[in-house]
Amino acid sequence: MRVLWALGLLGSVAHADVASDVQVVLDDEVGWRPLRTDSSTGAVLSSKRVPALDLMAFRGILPLPEDVDPARLCAVLMDVESHKAVTGRLDASVLISESDNSMTFYQVTKDPRTALTRRAWINRSDFVQSVDGVPGRCHRKWQTLDPAAHPETVAEIHASFPEVVLVSVSHGSWSVQEEPDLGLSLVYRTVVDPSGNVPTIAYNRVVSRTLADNMMTFVAAAR
Numbered sequence: 001m002r003v004l005w006a007l008g009l010l011g012s013v014a015h016a017d018v019a020s021d022v023q024v025v026l027d028d029e030v031g032w033r034p035l036r037t038d039s040s041t042g043a044v045l046s047s048k049r050v051p052a053l054d055l056m057a058f059r060g061i062l063p064l065p066e067d068v069d070p071a072r073l074c075a076v077l078m079d080v081e082s083h084k085a086v087t088g089r090l091d092a093s094v095l096i097s098e099s100d101n102s103m104t105f106y107q108v109t110k111d112p113r114t115a116l117t118r119r120a121w122i123n124r125s126d127f128v129q130s131v132d133g134v135p136g137r138c139h140r141k142w143q144t145l146d147p148a149a150h151p152e153t154v155a156e157i158h159a160s161f162p163e164v165v166l167v168s169v170s171h172g173s174w175s176v177q178e179e180p181d182l183g184l185s186l187v188y189r190t191v192v193d194p195s196g197n198v199p200t201i202a203y204n205r206v207v208s209r210t211l212a213d214n215m216m217t218f219v220a221a222a223r
Helices: 002-027 070-078 080-087 151-160 200-221
Strands: 033-037 044-050 055-063 090-098 102-109 119-128 138-144 169-179 183-193
Touching: 002 044, 002 055, 002 138, 002 169, 002 183, 044 200, 055 169, 055 200, 070 080, 070 138, 070 169, 070 200, 080 090, 080 102, 080 200, 090 151, 102 151, 119 151, 183 200
Parallel strands: none
Antiparallel strands: 033 044, 044 055, 055 183, 090 102, 102 119, 119 138, 138 169, 169 183
């Protein structure tokens, strides 16, 4: 038992080290390659490869419409438990624990009603409610937690969703910040290994098509 605990601890440490490297790459402005500007939302979309994961990351920068309160948008982004209702794409969004500037949670996607199986992830999220003390300027990043280190949460997920596939890699961030030439914007960065029976290349195509719509879902909730 002690050996298994030690192995789990080592796995968690390795997860944390990789997550730190990934967040540095996602936050770095260097290396993002333009994909397109979404015609319906104005979101500027780009991608780049994350060497530590050998996966493609995606970024969207969406200039905020004038009728959106940035402080309200930050509140929506921070309220993980509301995301099931906000997105309409989740069957569960459960807060496990929370402190002043971090939270642990899990989410389960809706049944796609196809040959694909639904996905779930257990994440830790660190956040700053008011960057540099400015209301309406926020940042929330997340990283996948090793399921082996959270057996009770895995059991809870499988009790309600026995067919679910646990995603092994899910990192990213939401920011409300000033962007050059675009003004106050919502910035979304994400890199995911879909796991299971979804080819990564197919998943990348879906993400690149739906990134702007996903961002607009949260913006709409802040109106």
